[in-house]
Each structure stands twice: as structure tokens, then as C-alpha cells.
Amino acid sequence: MDAHFPAPPLSADDLLVLLAVARSGRFTAAGAQLGLNHTTVARRIAALEAQLGGRVLSREGAGWELTPLGSRALAAAEGVERALGRLDGGDTARIGGLIRLSATDGFSGFVAAPAMAALRRVHPEVQLELITGTRQASHQRTGADLEVVVGRPQVRRARAIHLADYALGLYASRDWLREHPAPQDPEELAGQPLVYFIESMLHVDSLDDARRAVPGMHDAVASTNVYVHVDATRGGAGYGLLPAFLADQHEDLVRVLPDEIDERLPYWLIARPEALNQPAIAAFLEALQARLTEVRPHLLGKPA
Template sequence: MSVTTLPGRRPSPDDLLVLLAVARAGRYTAAATELGLNHTTIARRISALEDALGGRVLARGAAGWVLTPLGEHAITAAEGVERALGELAPDRPRLSGVVRLSATDGFSGFIASPAIVAVRREHPDVSLEIVSTTRRAAQQRVGVDLEVVVGRPHVHRAEAIHLADYALGLYASRDFLARSGIPASPAELAGAPLVYFIESMLQVDALDEARTPTREMVDAVSSTNVYVHVDATRSGAGFGLLPAFLADRHDDLVRLFPDEIDQHLPYWLVCRPEALRQPTALAFIEALRARIAAVEDQLLGRPRGAAEAAF
């Protein structure tokens, strides 16, 4: 006589922790590395959890594994197990783990990097992985906990939070202006060399619209990396449409026409709902907000006219 195991038996806490790791990493291999297991064990644990719950907890997405509705329900229990285990080790730092962030180059360097330093002063077992990219918010956040994008995102099954605004201005190096002359008005910029993003590859509407005051200029150096924009402008490649918080740090750059060319763009944070329940992610978000508050004036640029007066 055979005995059939019915779904609905109590799931294993270990299996729930495996699900949590896969949900955060998006891949069995990455979860296996984090937990010190092999791929086969991860697959077996997930299968056992699905047998216990009576349904699928993961589904294949475009870039990895994503949670099913049943999986999202199970994640709440998994996070409870994780918290309970953390409370059993009072002598260790309260927070540990990896925060995975996708963000633009400028935000990653100027905001995110100092923020994780602040977190690690108190919680040295927390680390940050950054995927640096300039794109629209992904519809499926696989392999990342948090995304920072430019422009208001349109996403489903995700939380979107406005973080800050930053200013784009037109800059040129002192040497370039000495050679080429200082334009008297924005109208004189027609045909002048511009340093900015590659127009055909730009996926972010807000960054494309920010180029409006410079439409009559000619691309001289184009790149997907904003730090290339800054360095090319400093080298004299042309006029750079640059974030003020990056350009104003360089005394060899001069901001031109700050009254006429002063584009403000928003940074938005996008995250999976379960990420907002992760203590490590919450600590990092708090540190992001603190860093943004500390550098708000730099994000929005110098007082208007200060750069021209300094030339």
C-alpha cells in the first residue's frame, strides 16, 4: 500500500531561506554561492518547498527566476525566519548581507558609494554590489534589490519613490574657451561641439528631453558614461551638458548660461516590495537619503552666475 504525500505540510525553514536567497539573487547559481551549497541542492530545496506548499514558488522571467504569488506569500515567512535567526546572535553585527543596486554612473559614484560607507561603519558585514547603467526602470527586477533611474518610472508590482532632483548645465573648459571664444548667448551655440550621451542609444526620455536647449549643436564626443562626458569636456572636446554635482568640483570647468540652460531631472528609486522589508536594504535607503540631504546644494548646482563670475 502506497502513501501519497499531500501538499500543505509544514515547510522547512531551511527551504524558506533558500527561496529567499534565490528571490534576491534571481539565479540558482548565485544563491548557491551565497549559501555555500551547490546548484543541485538549491533545486532540490525549492522542489521540496513547492511540494510542501502545493504550488510553484518561482517562475522563469526574462532575466532569471521571479516569485509567483505563492512565492511572494512564502517570502514573508522566509524573512521572519531570517530575522529570528539574526536575533539568536546578539554578539554579531545586527545587519549583514548584500544590497544589489542598479543605478546611473553619477548616482553610483556620488551618492551610493558614500552611502554604503556610512552603513558599513556600523554594520561591516553589509556590502553593496552596483550594476552601473542608464536605462528605464526594468519591469522585472531580477538580480537586484534596488534601482535608481532618471525620470518618473512606470512599473508594475514595484514601489517607486522620488529621491531627489539634480541639475544639468552647460560647461566648457577654460582652455577651450580661451581658444574658441566665449559665446555671448545660447543662440551662438548652433553648430558648436557637444559632449553628451549617444542619442541613438539613449533610452531615458528625461535625459533626451534635457538636450532640448542644445539641439542645434553638433555631437563631438558621445558616451553612455557620464564620467566620460566630464573628462572629455575637461580635455577641451567641446561644450559638455553635465550634472552640476560632477562638473562644479572641477575648477577648470566653467558653467555657461546658467539662467537659460538649467535642466532639473529627478532621481527615482524603484524596488520590489519585499526589498522594503529587508533590514539591510532599509538601512541602505536611509543612508541614501542622508547622503542626498547632505549634498542637496551640490545636486542642484552652484548659485546662478557664480561660475561665469569666476571665469
């Protein structure tokens, strides 16, 4: 008669590795969070799959997604995490860990960085890596925990959350306007120099569409960085199509045709559902929402 022995309990370490991979979508990012190399992460996942008798992860693009078996294992992994949190001090346990955020330059500087500074005053063990740039949703390519993009994203297996809207207006420096009469109508902008994004490198529909508000203008200074737009406009390179929340900070910039040129663009957050359950990310999102509430009038070009 064959003896039947109970299966050994699942390894808590292996489950926590699965949790880190599920939240980041990448072995390298999970390893960085846990202090493990890529090979060790892969070995831990393989050991967990051997014990469960099936695949817990499947390759999707440049990242990894949970299989149905992996989703069930994730619930056990989150239980391990909660139990460890109680051992560390229950509700008063310290929150720590690395968050990787991909966002536009303007959002990163005006919203995300101050939000993280406020969070670190309460939880100094939370760290933030910011990947800046203006792009379409690229969650699978960057391996970021969170992404903030302009325009409503079309994503699979991720959650999209509308954060806020901001105003894009036309600005010129006071010195420029002393030498060039301010236009009284958008049609008078035809042939005038524009400071904006590099058109051939911009693949964000909302920002592409905003260019239609300034018909007939020619590119004088073009950049992928919105802070370059602001500085070039202040320097007299031409008329800048700028976020109001950045331009309104500078007294040497004047908004031109504010009633006619007032484009409203949305910021959207993209996150893996698993990442939203991570304590550090949940705390950061609370800080982000608090910062957005504070600066919402500035985002719309109406300084409080």
C-alpha cells in the same frame, strides 16, 4: 482505517531559500547570497512546493515572481529570519549580506559609494556590488536588488521611489573659453561641438529631452560614461552638457548660460517589495537618504 499523520513542519532552510529568491528574483543571486549553487536552490524550492502542494514562484521575464501561495509562504520565511535575528542578538544583531545595485555612473560615484562607505563603518559585513550604466529600468534583466534610473520608471510588481532631482548644465573649460567667446544666447550654440551621450545608444527619455536645450550643436565627443563627458570637457573638446554635482567640483570648468540651460532630472529607485524588508537593504537605503540630504544642494548646482 487509514491513519492520518500530521504534515511535517516546513523546512526553515527551504523557507530562507524562498526568501532569498523573492528578494533577488533570480536563483543565481539567491545562491550567491546563501552560498549555494543554482541546482541546490532549485531543489530546495521544488521541495517546498511539494510540501505546500503548489507553485510558490512563477517565471516573469528573466526573473522569478511570487505566486499567491508563495506570498503566504514568504510571511513564514520572514518569521524564520526574525527569529534567527533574535537568537543572534536581538536588536543589536549584526547586519550583513550582499547588495547588488544597478545605477548611473554619476549616482554610483557621488551618492552610492560614499553611502556604502558610511554604512560599512557601522556594519562592516554588508557588501555592495555596483553595476554602472545609463539605461531604462531593467530590473528583470540585471537581477539587481535595487536600481537607480533617470526619469520616472514604468514598472510592474516593483516599487518605484523618487530619490532626488539633479541639475544638468552646459559647461566649458576656462582654456576653451579663452579661445572661443562664450555664447550670449542658446541660439549661438548652433554648430558648436557638444560633449554628451551617444545619441543612438541612449534610450532614457529625460536625457534625450535635455538635448533640446542645446539646439543645433554637433557631437564632438560622445560616450556612455558621464565621467568621460567631464574629462573631455575639461580637456577642451567642446561644451559639455554635464551634471552640476560633478562639473562644479572642478575649478577649470565654467558654467555657460546657467539661467537659460538648467535641466532638472529626477533619480528614481526601483526595488522589489520583498527586498525592502531585507535588513541590509533597509540599512543601505537609510545611508543613501542621509547622503542625499547631505549633498542635495550640490545636486541642484548650488554648492553649500
